[in-house]
Amino acid sequence: MRTFDYVTATDVTTALRTVAERPGAKFLGGGTNLVDLIRENVERPDVVVDVTRLPLTGIDELPGGGVRVGAGVRNSALAAHPLVRTRYPVLSQAVLNGASAQLRNMATVGGNLLQRTRCPYFYDTASPCAKREPGSGCGALGGITRDAAILGVSEHCVATHPSDMAVALAALDAVVEVESIRGTRRVPVLELYRPPGDTPHVETVLERDELITAVELPAADAAPRSRYRKVRDRASYAFALVSVAAALRLDGDTIVDARVALGGVAPLPWRAAEAERLLVGAPATEETFARAAEAELAAATPQHDNAFKVELARRTIVATLRELQEHAAAGSAA
Amino acid sequence: MAEVRLRVNGADRRLDIPPQVSLLDALREHLGLPGTKKGCDQGACGACTVLADGERINACLALTVQYADREITTIEGVDHPLQEAFVRHDGFQCGYCTSGQICSAIGMLAEHKDGMPSAVSEDPAAEGEELTDEEIRERMSGNICRCGAYNGVVEAVAEVVR
Numbered sequence: 001m002r003t004f005d006y007v008t009a010t011d012v013t014t015a016l017r018t019v020a021e022r023p024g025a026k027f028l029g030g031g032t033n034l035v036d037l038i039r040e041n042v043e044r045p046d047v048v049v050d051v052t053r054l055p056l057t058g059i060d061e062l063p064g065g066g067v068r069v070g071a072g073v074r075n076s077a078l079a080a081h082p083l084v085r086t087r088y089p090v091l092s093q094a095v096l097n098g099a100s101a102q103l104r105n106m107a108t109v110g111g112n113l114l115q116r117t118r119c120p121y122f123y124d125t126a127s128p129c130a131k132r133e134p135g136s137g138c139g140a141l142g143g144i145t146r147d148a149a150i151l152g153v154s155e156h157c158v159a160t161h162p163s164d165m166a167v168a169l170a171a172l173d174a175v176v177e178v179e180s181i182r183g184t185r186r187v188p189v190l191e192l193y194r195p196p197g198d199t200p201h202v203e204t205v206l207e208r209d210e211l212i213t214a215v216e217l218p219a220a221d222a223a224p225r226s227r228y229r230k231v232r233d234r235a236s237y238a239f240a241l242v243s244v245a246a247a248l249r250l251d252g253d254t255i256v257d258a259r260v261a262l263g264g265v266a267p268l269p270w271r272a273a274e275a276e277r278l279l280v281g282a283p284a285t286e287e288t289f290a291r292a293a294e295a296e297l298a299a300a301t302p303q304h305d306n307a308f309k310v311e312l313a314r315r316t317i318v319a320t321l322r323e324l325q326e327h328a329a330a331g332s333a334a
Numbered sequence: 335m336a337e338v339r340l341r342v343n344g345a346d347r348r349l350d351i352p353p354q355v356s357l358l359d360a361l362r363e364h365l366g367l368p369g370t371k372k373g374c375d376q377g378a379c380g381a382c383t384v385l386a387d388g389e390r391i392n393a394c395l396a397l398t399v400q401y402a403d404r405e406i407t408t409i410e411g412v413d414h415p416l417q418e419a420f421v422r423h424d425g426f427q428c429g430y431c432t433s434g435q436i437c438s439a440i441g442m443l444a445e446h447k448d449g450m451p452s453a454v455s456e457d458p459a460a461e462g463e464e465l466t467d468e469e470i471r472e473r474m475s476g477n478i479c480r481c482g483a484y485n486g487v488v489e490a491v492a493e494v495v496r
Contacts, residue, residue, distance in 0.1 A: 006336060006353035006399045028400075035395045036376050038354070048353070050400055076389075080450045082459075089458040096453040100476025101442065102383055102392045236453065236475035 001039045005047035009054060012179060012213065018049050020181045020209040027051050027211055029111030030074070032103050037116060040123055042132055052108065056213055059083060065219030071110030071177075071212045075165065076101065078109055088217055090226030090245050094168035097230045100237045110212035112165045113176065113192070114204065117267075118239055119159035120144070130156045131200040145303035147239070150310055151266040153301060157200030160264055161193065162239050167263035168228055169215065170271050171245040177214040178206060189215075193268035200267070222247035222257045225327060229320045230263070231312060240264030242313045244320040248284065250328045255279045255288070260296075260321075265313055272296045275317065284325045286318070293317035338402050342367070343411025349398065357401055358382045358393035361408055369409040369433050373478070380477035383434035383441070384408050390441025392476075409433035414440055419490035427481035435477045439491050442473045465495045 009015035019025040024046030028034055037043035056072035059081045067083050078084055079095040095104065098112075119140060121127045127139030140148060140158055148158040169189045176187045192204050206212075217223075226247035232238040243263035249256050258279035260272040275296035282288040293314045300310045338349045342365060349364055358375070361367045361384070373381030375394045382393040385407040416439050419425070426432045446465055454472045455463045463469060470491050471484070479487065 001354045003352050003354050006397070008399070008402075028397075030395075031397055031400060032377055032392070032395050035356070035397060039375070052400065076445070076450065079458075080448070085451065085459045092451065092458040093453065096451060096455075096458075100380065100392075101445065101473060102380060102390045102438065102476045103377060103395075105389045105441075106391050106395065230453075236472050237478075 002041065002044065004038070004045050006050065007047060008050040012054055012056070012211070015049050015051055015054060016179060016181050016209065016211060018047070019211070022047050025049055027110075029072070029108035030106035032099070032107045033111065033115040041125055042116075042123060051110070051211065056110075062216065067217045069109055069215045069217065071108060071214055073109045075099070075104040075107045075109065075112060078165075079104065086224065088168070088172060088223050088226065090171060090223070090228045090247060091165070091168040091217070093228035094164040094230075094243075094245060097228060097243070098164035109165070109215055112163055113169075113189075113212060113215075114206075115162055116203075117159035118162050119148070122159060131159060131196075131203075134199065134201045142304070144305070146305050147241070147264075148303050148306055149266045150300040150302045150306060150313070151262070151270055151297075152195050153267065154196045154198065154200065156198050157196035157267065158303060159196075159200070159267060160239075161266065161268050163269065164228070164230065164240065164243060164263055166269040167243055167261045168226075168245040169217075170269035171226065171247060171259040171261035172220060172223060173218055175216045175218070176212050177216065178210045179213045180207060180210040184213075186216075189269070190271055196267050220247070220259075222249040222259055225249070225324060225331075226259070227320055227324055229316055229323070231316050242309060242316045244313075244316050246317075246320045246324060248279075248321065248324040248328065250284055250325070253283050253285075255282055255284050260292075260317065262296075262313060262317075265300075265309055272317070279321075284321075284328070286322065289318045289321040289325075290314070292321075336399050338398055340398070340401060340403070341405045343407060351398060353397060353399045355398050356394055357384070357396040357398045357406070360398040361393060361406075367408050367410050371430055371433055373431065373434075378478070379431070379434075380438060381431050381434040383438040383477065385437055385441055388441070388444055390438050407437070409436060412436060412440065415494050416440065416490060419493045420487070423486045423489040423493065424483060425486040425490040426479070426483050431477060431479045435474070435479070435487055438474060438477045439487075439494075442491075443495070446473070465492070467492060470495075
């Protein structure tokens with residue numbers, strides 16, 4: 001494993017200044033992705049700035065019912081927090097469905113958002129990959145793409161975003177707080193990630209020296225009844241083939257608010273806006289759910305070996321919405 | 335080189351190592367503690383599981399420098415009823431994953447005691463889910479056993495819990 005300098009920062013300003021001043025510097029969170037990528041020679045920082053000792057580990061209630069989560073909060077602490085479990089169950093479930101308990105004890109919220117794809121061609125430095133080496137092409141196309149994306153892909157990249165947590169955050173309209181030596185700005189999670197286009201190596205709107213310091217979860221009436229459903233090759237400890245984060249709010253049998261986001265199918269956490277448009281105002285029935293899922297997936301462009309994901313996504317969306325509808329019906333009958 | 339002080343199995347240890355050395359390699363190659371095993375070396379198998387201040391982590395993805403001044407417990411520092419339970423219930427065949435399984439199970443029991451939910455917990459908001467076999471399997475899923483001794487692992491953990 002190639003060497004690098006290691007700097008540990010105990011205040012945000014020092015961390016920001018160090019990364020800004022050294023062009024080869026990267027922020028280091030729990031290390032569960034970056035350490036592996038350095039070992040595989042995919043990431044080659046000259047210096048890593050450890051941000052896990054920064055005072056960014058709070059989970060606090062906001063005026064108006066929202067919750068602010070420090071970017072240094074460990075994934076396990078996020079999933080276990082009473083405010084998250086009661087107000088945003090979809091987020092707790094999404095985190096608990098990701099990785100393993102050991103990795104969740106290490107990984108931070110900020111690092112989870114910025115983890116890189118697990119596309120095997122991205123990891124294989126003998127293969128072309130425009131995400132790893134800009135302009136080098138895509139080794140996955142025509143190769144093994146069973147796990148690849150079916151929505152929002154480009155001819156330059158079909159890799160998926162691997163995070164479960166980010167899918168729940170997309171459904172919840174979470175906002176990321178970002179700091180650099182130039183100041184602080186707020187970026188909605190839905191605007192954080194960039195579609196691959198012809199620059200798949202540019203994955204977010206963040207500059208190299210910007211640090212995610214917090215994630216804000218807005219208050220939402222639908223959120224306490226939200227669910228996360230993940231389908232994968234084995235029952236646990238595997239990346240998603242398809243996942244769905246969803247929330248429904250009903251007035252009688254009519255859907256008045258719907259949140260649907262998809263994981264495992266796109267280069268970024270995929271907010272299913274078309275499905276939501278068809279759900280809101282419609283009766284909460286199997287037919288409505290199926291129509292919404294089909295409309296969202298009409299734009300799918302699977303590869304030669306992953307067309308199964310389209311049907312799997314359709315069924316998973318419908319099953320998640322059905323579960324939410326049944327919970328709501330049971331709740332109102334009680 | 336970086337100077338790192340750790341507490342390992344109750345003893346103060348000092349290391350002079352470059353920053354890229356993983357905690358796993360520090361334990362095995364620099365501190366003479368080969369009980370922690372290297373399986374995949376990429377966070378996919380759990381054979382390297384150790385406890386950091388009582389929390390289970392994958393030592394292969396942990397840079398030693400990030401764990402300065404922390405209390406690390408490896409299998410060499412464990413004396414727990416799980417060990418004999420693993421023997422009684424055949425919780426292993428080749429034994430390569432066992433030190434990770436035992437450390438992981440110790441961490442898991444502490445997490446459960448603290449109220450940590452799991453992906454199979456019915457209601458994420460509910461406290462104190464019983465450690466059913468299904469819960470044990472989910473909570474131990476970060477430890478892969480190539481021999482497939484999972485049934486024995488679940489029985490051993492269940493015996494210690496109940």
